[in-house]
Amino acid sequence: MGSPALSGRNNGQRLGITDPISLSGPTEYDVIKTRELEKYLQDAGLYESQEEAVSREEVLGRLDQIVKIWVKTISRAKGLNEQLVQEANAKIFTFGSYRLGVHGPGADIDTLCVGPRHATREEDFFSELHKILSEMPEVSELHPVPDAHVPVMKFKFAGISIDLLYAKLSLWVIPEDLDISQDSILQNADEQTVRSLNGCRVTDRVLRLVPNIQSFRTTLRCMRFWAKRRGVYSNVSGFLGGINWALLVARICQLYPNALPNMLVSRFFRVFTQWRWPNPVMLCANEEGSLGLPVWDPRRNPKDRFHLMPIITPAYPCMNSSYNVSSSTLRIMTEEFQRGHDICEVMEENKADWDTLFEPYPFFEAYKNYLQTDITAENDDDLRNWKGWVESRLRQLTLKIERHTYNMLQCHPHPGDFSDKSRPFHHCYFMGLQRKQGVPASEGEQFDMRLTVDEFKRSVNMYTMRKRGMEIYVTHVKRRNIPNFVFPGGVRPSRASKMTWDSRRSLELKASDSTQVDRPFEATESLDGVDDRRKRRRIDYNANTNLRNGESLAAAHSQPVEVHEVSQISTTSSCSIKDVNSIPTSANNIENLADVSSQNNGDQTAAADTPSCKEAEKLAIQKILSGSYDSHQEFPCETEELDDIDYTKQAIDFGATRQRSPMTSSVAKTSSVVVPMTSCNEARLTSRSYSNGGLEELEPAEVVALSSTGTTRAPVAERKPIIRLSFTSLGKAGKSS
Template identity: 70%
Template sequence: MEPLSTAGPTPADLGRTRDLEKLLSNAGLNESREEAMKREGVLGRLDQIVKSWVRQICVNKGFSNEVVQEANAKIFTFGSYRLGVHGPGSDIDTLCVGPSHATREEDFFVELHNILAETENVTELNPVPEAHVPVMKFKFDGISIDLLYARLSSWTIPEDLDISDESIMQNLDEQSVLSLNGCRVTDQILRLVPNIQHFRTTLRCMKYWAKRRGVYSNVTGFLGGINWALLVARICQLYPNAVPSTLISRFFRVYTQWRWPNPVMLCPIEERSSLGLLQVWDPRKNPRDKSHLMPIITPAYPCMNSSYNVSTSTLRIMTQEFNRGNEVCEQLEMSRATWDLLFESFSFFEAYRNYLQIDVVAIDDCDHRCWKGWVESRLRQLTLKVEKDTYGMLQCHPHPSDFVDMARDGYHCAYFMGLQRKLGAPLHEGQQFDIRTTVEQFKLNVAAYTSWKQGMEIYVSHVRRKQIPLFVYPGGVKPARPARQHSGSPSSDSKQGDSRKRLTSADPGGHCSKKIASSSSSNQVVAAEEVEVS
């Protein structure tokens, strides 16, 4: 598709861009020189560690001295760090590329794990081999690292390895392909955008906006960093000479009108028959691809949908936020608003009258990190099941992050989901939404955790807005309730009338009843008592 406009910036566009850059600077989104140097030092030390690790593997397996001397592994970066849009405290997405004789199961997740565990300044080491893309998570000198592993089919890894060369994809296992994809996609994005600096400023803005509006989280069904990067890159292609303020305005204009599930693509999808049977995204051939609601396709072979986690509920919420952003940008262009309005934080705990609270607890810190990661990866299924089992009449809005109660004994965090009846749905006298079975199935799903230990527990309970615990608020202080929500937000208050509601109680047997009910005069929902998962 040709650009929609090749027009350059007007003086007003340049002025709005200066105001935007000032806002970003005041928000503290730029990394200091000291932290940047610290990151470079950590990456250098990590690269030396994996090189030593591969040589030690060769020694352990009895290879000749010549093979040991030539043994090598390399560290690559991808994601926000490679794109140049990371900020203070951001993690670094890294990839270790190793030779064919360095296995993932034993050498990476056992031998390298043990080396890192004994390395000074490495803390919070958490291997996740069962993840869709296996990863080792840890902090190195206080900097969060996500380390993936790709095992190439060759015996040696040259120091000048070019991972954009498609020939390295030959004879790889699926997990290595997925691991390589992050780096290959990141590099391809930077090749395909017309102005890298404008792309970076716009992406930094959109990530900040998404976090402020509560729609930045891949694991809960919203969009993560790579998804936002691809959406912004497409707008940069459509308006190649525009400055960041214009690109943000056009971002909302385009995606407000986008007819999902039409895919967003930076380049045509190409198949490479010479590289084997690697599957690319194609809803005409692959039944699973037909179910994707918001496909955002990666530009490097094999092209995949990076946003397969998006659900009906999260797409609905993001669409509402795109509409709000478009309205604010229209006001900005007429000088009737400032950038502060666009980046105003969404008041999640004022938006609904009823919430599900999911508490995740464990006895020690290590167990809690593992247990929390597992539960978090399953929360999206709870959202999907609630909406499916109520035929879409009960809608969920998951909060993208967790909260910690520092006053509570042990290790604890809590997740929240806003609940509301489907807007505009017809009302029926005494209608109830019984989700007891849904919660039980969610409990069974969570209980399938193969590394479960004594003390790992989860509790699901209903809380009304007035019962929201104080630990979710900054400083533990509940802010004054705003008079009204801004248009475009999914507020149950502004779109649903006040009404009486009734709450089912625990049954005589001591088991908790889990129902959501509404009277005929209301489309607001009510959840019920606590459900415990032992």
């Protein structure tokens, strides 16, 4: 039986496509840990000041006035009669992190301008409104991007960053009380308008589909901070962006409607550690709609079957918001979910704290080999445009490497860029490389990737707005040669200067396992952790098995993906199981659960996380995943273009035609980079422990390297470098040619 708080919020009906896993409220421990978490987030500077909040409201009010003046001006210029001019209206909406209430200091505001049918995007929005804004002293860094997948005008207003989209409706007059959540608003809308509207429609729908908004916001703020610290927050890099994390957190809130943020964070990792991708995460059933717009449905759309980590937006037309995820980035996020789950388990024993969970991921200690991509331009404007284009293409490099090496080479893109202050108009990006774990390597095994990088560079250089000075270089750099400017303050940290949770755990596991093995641990394996290696191989094996066979947890079901009604668990003192029999509906009334612990029976909350209930939760999660997901190929094809919306920071897509390459690389005379690779089975875990291991790194035959001054040497036309990945078996110290 649901708690009074749950019934009040949901009008007695559930949220989501299944019943909750647990209706238990928080224990006293959860209340204490939630207060600790809130204080931690406050101390981390994640909340803006009251003064900044007021400034944002003032800017939004001023922007709303500007677009109202703008629409009346263009209405008069188009010859409309005076009555229509006076009635002409435009309206500003917000979405994204600001609308969700999880933005931090200095964050930009995602905004949408909704205008009437006679206010065009190209002529009026990107021309006339742009002119009005450019003449205002409060506006700076005005940068229109009309050719983006979701056209946007970027600027700063009184120092506050604004991303302004435009939606042209089929209405002559925009009412002040316009409700854009209604599907009828999409009637006769062009494709760009539908994409622009979706950000607001999805954000508002999410807020209606969570049982407690305050708990949702605190948990989401926590998970966004965690994802940024662990380097898995970036849609354009193939990880997850703001809307993706919001949807995942909202689903956990649905499954644990009476939980406080401390419990929700723990359950987030518990659920998604067990989640069997590509089963989709959905907040509500997909709506077909009456407008005939395409929706995510792998039963009908073959392209949707290749999505590896589907996270489906709840507003019509529903779509996969995480289409950018690749097999490499999915593996990295799966490992991070497991790490978060392990730490939360230890936190319950008071053997770890929030600092442990939020330890930054040491990316530049994680691998022995990296690809460095440098871009240059001749001025700030050119660099801004070139940077946006290159960032939208970088994900393709990951996909090409995965495809050309048959997923034997794993990539870890860094979700951000760096710049050397001594070099103007320059940015660089890094990608960690390692051989797939658990796969035996032959002595001297190599991957020739000349065509891979050459093909990538050709696709980038096809940028239609490319100008003189816009250059790109892809080079190989070893860990010891990473340039200093990527480190905080330009100072390379000393090795093993800090013992992290990962390294401590590795040492503990090594110590415990050393008594159970016949041979002593070699120096090359120090800090590796046998249990962690086995776990990671198991995760890698399971993930790749799913991708090859298209199997979900319940192999008995043979229909394409569809989450059916399943039996779920209501966690009470007896951990009883009950059936799901109703269809999910949206809820309205918002009710705070701050005092819900006093409404729950002590026996229930005490039993909420016992081993038996954990096992019951595991069963419930398995039942949620009972829908089969078939038609997956072993090596998903590379999509021609990014064709879904990114509701946070959409990559710019200028529509350049991309070239396809053969599945195998040859020894043709094309430009790339030499990258020697060791066969370290646990590069990420070893790096967490700040250990080099005992494997020798192979010297490249040809390398485009960074000099000591940090400058890049351009490839020589007569002798173009190649990417050659060399592997030696674990424990071997010799070099391979």
